[in-house]
Amino acid sequence: MADQELTLLEQLEKESRAKQAKFIGGIAEKLGRKDIAQKPQHPFRGAPDFWNQLNWTQEEKIERFMDNWQSVGGHAARFQTMEEAKQFIVDRANEFGARHMIRQNQPELNELGLEEALPETDIRVWNSDPEEYWKAHAAGADIGVAVVDHAIAYTGTITVLSSPDKGRSVTLLPTVMMAIIPVERLKTRMGEVMEKIDGMRREDLPAGIHFITGPSRSSDIENDLTIGVHGPGIVYALIVG
Amino acid sequence: MSHGQQASTVKERSHIALNNEFLRKAVKFTTERLRNGKKKATEEHGNWEEWRERGRQIRLHTIAHLDYYLNQFVENARANGVHVHFAADGKEAVELSMKIAASKQTRSVVKSKSMVSEELHINAALEKMGIEAVETDLGEYIIQLAGETPSHIIIPAIHKNRYQIAELLSKEAGETLPADTSILAGFVRRKLREKFLDAEIGMTGCNFAIAETGSMVLFENEGNARMVSTVPKTQITLMGMERIIPTFADLEVMATLLPRSATGQKLTVYMSAISGPKRDADADGPEEMHIIIVDNGRSLQLGDPEFQELLNCIRCGACLNACPVYRHIGGHAYGGTYSGPIGAVLTPALQSNVAEWDDIANASSLCGACYEACPVKIPLHDMLVYLRNRKVEKGYGQTAEKIGMKGFAAIMSNSKRMRSVIKMGQIGQKLVARQGMIKTKIGPLKGWNSVRYLPSLPNQSFRERWGTLEQEVQASNPKMSDEVRQRMEQALEQRKNGGRHHG
Amino acid sequence: MKVSLFITCLSDAIYPRVGEAMVRLLARYGVQVEFPKTQTCCGQPAFNSGYWEEARESARTLLAAFEDSDFVISPSGSCTGMIQHYYPKLFEKDPIMIEKAMQLQEKTYEFTQFLVQVLGVKDVGAVFPHKVTYHPSCHGSRLLGIKEEPLTLMENVKGMELIPLPFAEDCCGFGGTFAVKMSEISAAMVSEKAQHVLESEAEVLVGLDMGCMMNISGNLMYQGKPIRVMHLAELLYEGVKQA
Numbered sequence: 001m002a003d004q005e006l007t008l009l010e011q012l013e014k015e016s017r018a019k020q021a022k023f024i025g026g027i028a029e030k031l032g033r034k035d036i037a038q039k040p041q042h043p044f045r046g047a048p049d050f051w052n053q054l055n056w057t058q059e060e061k062i063e064r065f066m067d068n069w070q071s072v073g074g075h076a077a078r079f080q081t082m083e084e085a086k087q088f089i090v091d092r093a094n095e096f097g098a099r100h101m102i103r104q105n106q107p108e109l110n111e112l113g114l115e116e117a118l119p120e121t122d123i124r125v126w127n128s129d130p131e132e133y134w135k136a137h138a139a140g141a142d143i144g145v146a147v148v149d150h151a152i153a154y155t156g157t158i159t160v161l162s163s164p165d166k167g168r169s170v171t172l173l174p175t176v177m178m179a180i181i182p183v184e185r186l187k188t189r190m191g192e193v194m195e196k197i198d199g200m201r202r203e204d205l206p207a208g209i210h211f212i213t214g215p216s217r218s219s220d221i222e223n224d225l226t227i228g229v230h231g232p233g234i235v236y237a238l239i240v241g
Numbered sequence: 242m243s244h245g246q247q248a249s250t251v252k253e254r255s256h257i258a259l260n261n262e263f264l265r266k267a268v269k270f271t272t273e274r275l276r277n278g279k280k281k282a283t284e285e286h287g288n289w290e291e292w293r294e295r296g297r298q299i300r301l302h303t304i305a306h307l308d309y310y311l312n313q314f315v316e317n318a319r320a321n322g323v324h325v326h327f328a329a330d331g332k333e334a335v336e337l338s339m340k341i342a343a344s345k346q347t348r349s350v351v352k353s354k355s356m357v358s359e360e361l362h363i364n365a366a367l368e369k370m371g372i373e374a375v376e377t378d379l380g381e382y383i384i385q386l387a388g389e390t391p392s393h394i395i396i397p398a399i400h401k402n403r404y405q406i407a408e409l410l411s412k413e414a415g416e417t418l419p420a421d422t423s424i425l426a427g428f429v430r431r432k433l434r435e436k437f438l439d440a441e442i443g444m445t446g447c448n449f450a451i452a453e454t455g456s457m458v459l460f461e462n463e464g465n466a467r468m469v470s471t472v473p474k475t476q477i478t479l480m481g482m483e484r485i486i487p488t489f490a491d492l493e494v495m496a497t498l499l500p501r502s503a504t505g506q507k508l509t510v511y512m513s514a515i516s517g518p519k520r521d522a523d524a525d526g527p528e529e530m531h532i533i534i535v536d537n538g539r540s541l542q543l544g545d546p547e548f549q550e551l552l553n554c555i556r557c558g559a560c561l562n563a564c565p566v567y568r569h570i571g572g573h574a575y576g577g578t579y580s581g582p583i584g585a586v587l588t589p590a591l592q593s594n595v596a597e598w599d600d601i602a603n604a605s606s607l608c609g610a611c612y613e614a615c616p617v618k619i620p621l622h623d624m625l626v627y628l629r630n631r632k633v634e635k636g637y638g639q640t641a642e643k644i645g646m647k648g649f650a651a652i653m654s655n656s657k658r659m660r661s662v663i664k665m666g667q668i669g670q671k672l673v674a675r676q677g678m679i680k681t682k683i684g685p686l687k688g689w690n691s692v693r694y695l696p697s698l699p700n701q702s703f704r705e706r707w708g709t710l711e712q713e714v715q716a717s718n719p720k721m722s723d724e725v726r727q728r729m730e731q732a733l734e735q736r737k738n739g740g741r742h743h744g
Numbered sequence: 745m746k747v748s749l750f751i752t753c754l755s756d757a758i759y760p761r762v763g764e765a766m767v768r769l770l771a772r773y774g775v776q777v778e779f780p781k782t783q784t785c786c787g788q789p790a791f792n793s794g795y796w797e798e799a800r801e802s803a804r805t806l807l808a809a810f811e812d813s814d815f816v817i818s819p820s821g822s823c824t825g826m827i828q829h830y831y832p833k834l835f836e837k838d839p840i841m842i843e844k845a846m847q848l849q850e851k852t853y854e855f856t857q858f859l860v861q862v863l864g865v866k867d868v869g870a871v872f873p874h875k876v877t878y879h880p881s882c883h884g885s886r887l888l889g890i891k892e893e894p895l896t897l898m899e900n901v902k903g904m905e906l907i908p909l910p911f912a913e914d915c916c917g918f919g920g921t922f923a924v925k926m927s928e929i930s931a932a933m934v935s936e937k938a939q940h941v942l943e944s945e946a947e948v949l950v951g952l953d954m955g956c957m958m959n960i961s962g963n964l965m966y967q968g969k970p971i972r973v974m975h976l977a978e979l980l981y982e983g984v985k986q987a
Contacts, residue, residue, distance in 0.1 A: 008344045009324060012337070016326050020315060023327040023536070027482075028308035030543035037309040044298040046490030047497070048291050068507065127524040134524040135472055139434070155507040164522035168471045172464060190496060190508075194489040197514075202317055202454050207519050207526045208471070209456075211496075211512040216464040218426065219504075220380030220396060222403050223271055226426040229379055230433065231464025231511065255929050265932075565915045569932040604926055606919025606933070607792060608882035626830075629794030638794070646795040653753070653784040653802035656809075663757045678965060688927025692935055693962030696758055703751050703760035707779050710764055714771045721774025725863055729745055729775075732862045733814060736850050 056188045061153035068156025069237045072214030076237045085238045090117045103145035105165035126167040138169035143176040150193045151186045162208035177232040183241035251601045254574040268571045272562040278505020296498045297618045300553035310452040310485045317455025321517030324531045331361040334535045347441035349373040353466035355446025357479040359578045375436045377465035392572030394558035443469035447480035456516040460509045476527035483552040498616035502557040538591030547627045553617045563614035582611035586624045602628040748813035749777045752823045753785040759954045765981035780809035786826040807844045816852040821884020824854040856893040867900035870983025877909040877946035881953035910940040918959035938963040948972045
């Protein structure tokens, strides 16, 4: 970082702190208070109570998730074992003639052995060498593979959290996204995922939490649905277990 | 400013829009599609009124304690490593953005859709500095190439057809592109990929900001907002100061209301919660992140009992899709950044300039469809009346209307005068009434009678007829059954014990 | 029990037949309506345009005229809505008048509300062998929540075919002074509404607000389309006479 930038940031930081009292104090004043309010009672937190009772059986969750994911144009499949899921990924990669793939650096994927099964394909492991430009690798990949952190049956949504081993780009930049969902991570409602996030300490939060519900889409040209505008246009949800 | 805004009044601008056949068809088609999508999605989800009420309560609560929650957000965002800035108005927000941009010596900025940035006209400021500002949402990109402004919150290029779009994109491509959606979108994908990789700075808006964690949340379908907040080294987020909600649990409610109300989706394809710049060991995400918290007229609504609820708005566009006026005139006729019913109230409210801006408050029949559609139950139809009232109380009423209303009060404050006026009408109309109709287009009847006929007044008004009618009815000697009597007495009783519930 | 008719200025001057139908229909249930002649207008034209002082002058005539009434019944969802929804606001700074405004708010009913909710009438025993379509006026249906009452009454009319109106809930473009001030937008709206009425192929258009009915029928007449436009009270009373 250049010196000049540092000075600017420091200067802006100083200005910000000086302005904060006036800005937020002004809000308090408009709301009829002399000082900033104390932590208020929060009586209507989150979804209505009746909603929080909703809990589907595992079979129901799987069925609803797959229906929802497919209804927005995603592909979904269910497997008993990771080995079956791997075979599916390998078959698709061969079918597409994938030359470049990228995958998260997750234990489940490290054990999968995709590299051995696809010797012709260049498979990169996210951030396995901090010196490389990983965003470019992801942008150049035909397929990105990730194991999701959570999935939500009610909306057909997967949730992925970023970390040094889990790039945000892996689920965003490749043409095809393959998301593996260990069945025990599949929840009924979004609220169940939110509860987990609310339960984390702020300092433990990842920089990026992404909820993904199908392929990238747009209807901006004459209401005509277009798939794959910026994000992946072909997305697979592979439920395992 | 641009297209459709040369005309100075909403009347003139709507005249232009009403004569644009393509525009009217396109707007009708799109709003119907979105409105039907919403209807289907809310019915399928069920208990919609409970969800609306919950959404409203969360927004009311947050805004009522905005000082606390905004402060909490700022502290947490800073702890996440975000540089937080405050901008009292659009000028300050632009200056802050420019300072950051200048320090990066960048040639281009990639932007994802943000209504706040439209409010600030930040693209023009960047261009002035020689920095290319690239809108990356497909619709926004199209209207940027056309040099126009969005005409719908959700579908910005609602007013363009595929041939116009093909022409715009062909110019950019340097070759003739066919008017085929997937080819056009494919071109934009490739073109913008280059821009993403080139840009030093990504600029986003902010749908929600979570106080407890200092996170900012983006809803989108294309993935461009994720690109903007993942690829460039620096992220600048422009955030309206009222975007706050307390927790992620509350985000579930907003995520239930917003996509369903906007497009009828269960959830947008991407919902991203970003909590600061990339962590040290992460290999993507911005290295530096700024959030500029913008007031720009918002605080004028705080503490104003008639307008504070405006800050509850979650920018879903459902009121546009429900509005019969928007349906016919489209977004540009409103003349401001925000269009439709929310724009008719928000634009003057943010400007605090009653005289100049309230003219769009007249572009409503007060039918209340906006209120019914609103996922957080903002009474926009009431606010429109309040705005009109403020204009009059501040003495900005039009002279002719003032005289008319004085006349109205003089007649209607006294039933005898009202009766004589009706009498005069009955006699006076003889010159123009034929077969129970008045067809003339002179004077005040011009607007009405250009597409309608006015019924003429019957020979006797009701009050003239009453004497005979009353006698006739009494002569028939009506008898009340016990059941009817009991029901009426019951209604009176109920009223005494805490009143009846009105619709 | 004193049941008073709030005729509304529009029905008083232009559609006295609506008031007459209401009075005669209610008489069949032994409800003798009285008509305080000092009433004028609810004040909505002035109120909606922002002229609240002028609206108050008009509104005061209603507060006085109906002071002793137990029930006030009106053939307009819009004018009833004005009393229900906005009178307390209009008089919020006047401690004496607000009391009266809230009393009037309590006892005012739109015609079908009174018939169905208070009297418990669901079937007036009418026969009306025609194809009919119904426009639910915005203020009645949205502000007052009158949705079921007219449908219940219409479903029980014998021989009548009730045809759904496409985009029924869309505003007809009347909006009081809106139709004059923003005449071009209003014209586009009413033309579309009339088009939907024609598409329904109904012989009769029925509603609960003569402002909207005057607007739509004005356009239908202008187009030379012979569709009969009536208030539901008229239809029910005519049907009762025929039965």
